[in-house]
Amino acid sequence: MAESAAITAEQVRHLAELARIAMTSEELERTAGELEEILSHVARVSEVATDDVPATSHPIALTNVLREDVVGTTLTAEQALAGAPASDEGKFLVPQILGEE
16 A cells, blocks of 8 residues: 555644634644545555456445336316415416515
């Protein structure tokens, strides 16, 4: 495994400032260590990801378990609007919420 330079608390502080995240010095040190561990795991996975290993998004093949769409009976516009508190020209009327004309 190729070793990379350790992630420093100063680098984490810089990223935290860019993201506008306030972090204590203890949080910076802990996060630097956690990021270093994450990167080492990624490097280990990269070692085994060779050309003969196909890229996958899931370790187990997934299949669609949903039923096929079947067109059934639907309401007419008049039936749908029959239960509406208010309608106009075949459309539902709803309260205005943005104060626009």
